[in-house]
Amino acid sequence: MQESIWKCQFIEDISEVPATAWDACMASTNPFTHHAFLLALELSGSVGGDSGWRPYHLLLYRHQQLVAVMPLYQKSDSWGEYVFDWAWADAYQRYGVAYYPKLVAAIPFTPISGKRLGIHPQAAAYATEIYQQVNHIIAQQLSQFSSWHGLFLAPVFCEQWQGAGGLKLLRREGCQFHWFNRNYNDFSDFLAALTSRKRKNILKERAKVQHLHYHWFDGAAVSAELWQRFYYCYQMTYLKRAGHGGYLSGDFFVKLGRLLAENVRLLLVCRDNEPPEQAVAAALYLTDDRQQVLYGRYWGTLQDVDGLHFEACYYQGIDYAIRHGFSCFNAGAQGEHKLIRGFEPVITLSLHAIADEAFCQAIERFCEQERQHNQQYFSAMQAALPFKQQVAD
Structure with missing residues (x-):
């Protein structure tokens, strides 16, 4: 990282950054990425302490100006994430390797897709550089953590993150059911x-x-x-x-x-x-x-x-x-029973960086097989939609 230009900071209390500064970087009306939502989680003790979610939010500065924020947590378990990696943790344990703690960029207990890296609109011209810097920071953190997980990324942000390079990011897919007006x-x-x-x-x-x-x-x-x-x-x-x-x-x-x-x-x-x-x-x-x-x-x-x-x-x-x-009603993470009630299948995305190369290769194969299964499942769910006429994508 070019110290004269870029600087990063990790904070364990979101109140250390003003709400206006955080929300300006997120530049989103999605309520779950708002400073207020994350603050309510911390002030109420729903995260922190022995919850398994230790705040470790990332702030990125360019020429001393805050240009990007990431809701980030040190996780000591996999509860409340909704992108399930218990099998990965079990594999690590069988080989005598610690899977926890890991880093998770997510909204705790909230399987809602959106931004996980908020870039200030005035820094949009440097977006690729910012993603590259963040990937560099994540790579450095993987000397202390088994892995980093960006959960429930909106597709456009997933593509930007993977396209920035500098870090091997494995892509997982899931499926939710949303209602469309x-x-x-x-x-x-x-x-x-x-x-x-x-x-x-x-x-x-x-x-x-x-x-x-x-x-x-x-x-x-x-x-x-x-x-x-x-x-x-x-x-x-x-x-x-x-x-x-x-x-x-x-x-x-x-x-x-x-x-x-x-x-x-x-x-x-x-x-x-x-x-x-x-x-x-x-x-x-x-x-x-x-x-x-x-x-x-x-x-x-x-x-x-x-x-x-x-x-x-x-x-x-x-x-x-x-x-x-x-225009849309997102009723949460669970399942197929929504289909017959007018909800439609939607692909969800997450990215994962694995520190250990051998585990990375095994998990990459798992993700590829999972994607193939998910695509088949998605197609089957689309074919089973309860509408008189097939709805447009």
């Missing part, structure tokens, strides 16, 4: 685009929970009592499903509602004549109003009601997206 006027218009069988299935599912009441709140309107109710639902569902109370603390959601109020939408599900403070289920959404994307993120319920998860996490989100003109 094909200029629907309302939910019935969306249903009309589906085959008769799938349309009837959705109507049947929605009928099971039509006796419940659904209340939407913008972030600024969510009181402490409503956050408490949401978190209670969230915790109870995690306890039943995973045996723990969830990765995120109650304080995280309160801080998120305060720091990113304009992006937060809370759905509370109530029985007859009961106030939202006594909701039986809840789902938290975030919005990117400029890019017209709705994100479904967290949910919980106190009662096992057939069809309620699909209603609160999918159908209410679709209906909200149509009513508010969102």
